[in-house]
Amino acid sequence: xxxxxxxxxxxxxxxxxxxxxxxxxxxxxxxxxxxxxxxxxxxxxxxxxxxxxxxxxxxxxxxxxxxxxxxxxxxxxxxxxxxxxxxxxxxxxxxxxxxxxxxxxxxxxxxxxxxxxxxxxxxxxxxxxxxxxxxxxxxxxxxxxxxxxxxxxxxxxx
Amino acid sequence: xxxxxxxxxxxxxxxxxxxxxxxxxxxxxxxxxxxxxxxxxxxxxxxxxxxxxxxxxxxxxxxxxxxxxxxxxxxxxxxxxxxxxxxxxxxxxxxxxxxxxxxxxxxxxxxxxxxxxxxxxxxxxxxxxxxxxxxxxxxxxxxxxxxxxxxxxxxxxxxxxxxxxxxxxxxxxxxxxxxxxxxxxxxxxxxxxxxxxxxxxxxxxxxxxxxxxxxxxxxxxxxxxxxxxxxxxxxxxxxxxxxxxxxxxxxxxxxxxxxxxxxxxxxxxxxxxxxxxxxxxxxxxxxxxxxxxxxxxxxxxxxxxxxxxxxxxxxxxxxxxxxxxxxxxxxxxxxxxxx
Numbered sequence: 001x002x003x004x005x006x007x008x009x010x011x012x013x014x015x016x017x018x019x020x021x022x023x024x025x026x027x028x029x030x031x032x033x034x035x036x037x038x039x040x041x042x043x044x045x046x047x048x049x050x051x052x053x054x055x056x057x058x059x060x061x062x063x064x065x066x067x068x069x070x071x072x073x074x075x076x077x078x079x080x081x082x083x084x085x086x087x088x089x090x091x092x093x094x095x096x097x098x099x100x101x102x103x104x105x106x107x108x109x110x111x112x113x114x115x116x117x118x119x120x121x122x123x124x125x126x127x128x129x130x131x132x133x134x135x136x137x138x139x140x141x142x143x144x145x146x147x148x149x150x151x152x153x154x155x156x157x158x
Numbered sequence: 159x160x161x162x163x164x165x166x167x168x169x170x171x172x173x174x175x176x177x178x179x180x181x182x183x184x185x186x187x188x189x190x191x192x193x194x195x196x197x198x199x200x201x202x203x204x205x206x207x208x209x210x211x212x213x214x215x216x217x218x219x220x221x222x223x224x225x226x227x228x229x230x231x232x233x234x235x236x237x238x239x240x241x242x243x244x245x246x247x248x249x250x251x252x253x254x255x256x257x258x259x260x261x262x263x264x265x266x267x268x269x270x271x272x273x274x275x276x277x278x279x280x281x282x283x284x285x286x287x288x289x290x291x292x293x294x295x296x297x298x299x300x301x302x303x304x305x306x307x308x309x310x311x312x313x314x315x316x317x318x319x320x321x322x323x324x325x326x327x328x329x330x331x332x333x334x335x336x337x338x339x340x341x342x343x344x345x346x347x348x349x350x351x352x353x354x355x356x357x358x359x360x361x362x363x364x365x366x367x368x369x370x371x372x373x374x375x376x377x378x379x380x381x382x383x384x385x386x387x388x389x390x391x392x393x394x395x396x397x398x399x400x401x402x403x404x405x406x407x408x409x410x411x412x413x414x415x416x417x418x419x420x421x422x423x424x425x426x427x428x429x430x431x432x433x434x435x436x437x438x439x440x441x442x443x444x445x446x447x448x449x450x451x452x453x454x455x456x457x458x459x460x461x462x463x464x465x466x467x468x469x470x471x472x473x474x475x476x477x478x479x480x481x482x483x484x485x486x487x488x489x490x491x492x493x494x495x496x497x
Contacts, residue, residue, distance in 0.1 A: 020212055021216050024289040024290055025289075026220060027290060029363070029424060032293035033294075056174075056177050060184070068205040068206060068208070068209050069212070071292075071325070071326050073189050074188045074192040078185040078188065079182055079186060082181040082182050086174060127341065131361065133293065133294060134293075
């Protein structure tokens with residue numbers, strides 16, 4: 001069991017790193033609002049797929065990395081990601097047997113919750129983002145969930 | 159397609175709630191410590207070094223592409239560039255001929271008036287890194303950091319005019335908040351008549367606003383706005399933008415003024431970090447205004463040798479306080495209202 005979980009951490013860390021790079025990849029301005037939260041989706045995937053391998057730790061660490069890279073108050077993304085990853089872990093047995101559409105809906109709910117926590121902390125720390133653009137990310141994220149799962153599943157099989 | 163392999167079918171993950179609560183509390187504690195106290199500065203700096211490879215890895219293909227495009231540019235293009243640059247340089251030199259004399263004269267006049275507007279001392283050029291920080295904030299990452307002496311609150315210019323100011327410093331990189339960020343405000347002056355006000359960002363790269371001008375204010379489209387130097391954060395006299403449109407609604411007491419920034423906020427790749435010259439006249443209120451006052455000028459200015467030579471300066475300290483006068487909300491003048 002221990003060995004198995006150790007083997008599983010490599011694709012986990014790799015996919016998180018790639019997602020982190022995608023999160024700062026420069027895009028043309030008009031496309032920026034359409035960027036999905038790749039790292040969040042990857043964390044959700046691992047929380048659902050193998051929660052034993054440390055999904056929450058991954059969530060917390062990824063959140064911290066996002067905080068540092070985006071230069072917001074330390075702990076903001078970490079808190080949002082931890083809470084939502086815990087929720088995803090809680091729902092994982094159900095999500096696994098859902099149809100694609102239901103999965104997307106659940107992911108949409110989780111992403112919206114994530115954005116809401118971020119939004120709330122932004123406001124509480126006096127840095128409100130006033131555009132509605134940020135609520136687009138959950139929709140895009142839910143839409144790319146099926147291909148993302150397929151890709152990560154393949155990575156996982158290796 | 160979307161099927162999870164049941165590799166981990168375990169019914170329960172032990173202590174999920176406990177771990178969730180623990181991590182959440184840790185995150186909350188981090189936020190409170192980071193927000194309320196400044197102890198995390200060094201930790202954050204260290205973490206930014208860890209993040210640097212990721213940012214570099216993302217930025218390098220784009221930089222490679224820029225480099226490639228530059229190195230394969232044709233001879234004709236280079237010649238055309240050279241001719242254009244030579245013409246530009248000639249023009250600039252004509253304009254500069256009297257610069258030394260004018261600069262010295264304005265310095266003398268400033269001393270006479272006991273004026274405390276900042277004068278630039280030296281520049282360091284930084285390159286923009288090709289990474290996106292946050293889609294909904296106007297921030298950029300530049301490859302100069304604490305190692306190069308960059309400090310929080312430092313003014314940043316580009317070839318066209320004022321670009322922004324440093325909002326966060328890492329060891330190797332720093333984050334610059336653009337003047338168009340919705341959380342940024344900069345004290346400005348209409349070049350034509352000296353009218354002082356504050357330009358506030360809108361979150362839109364191509365537009366600033368002047369929200370504090372009365373309907374009767376003397377501004378027209380096309381007026382040049384320059385930094386007023388009040389607040390001490392920015393050097394005085396650098397272009398901020400031109401007024402694009404003035405909407406006067408008689409029912410409102412304030413005019414609605416749009417400004418087009420002078421700097422190429424979405425295109426510049428090379429930015430200049432500015433150090434202000436230590437003030438010749440020591441005036442406490444000039445350095446106490448900015449939120450996190452620039453350490454270097456502040457330290458240098460406070461004990462600055464009072465020029466006893468000028469008769470005006472000896473009687474100056476009290477009247478001098480009136481000079482940086484009546485911009486409507488004084489607190490907002492300080493620069494970034496962020497954090």
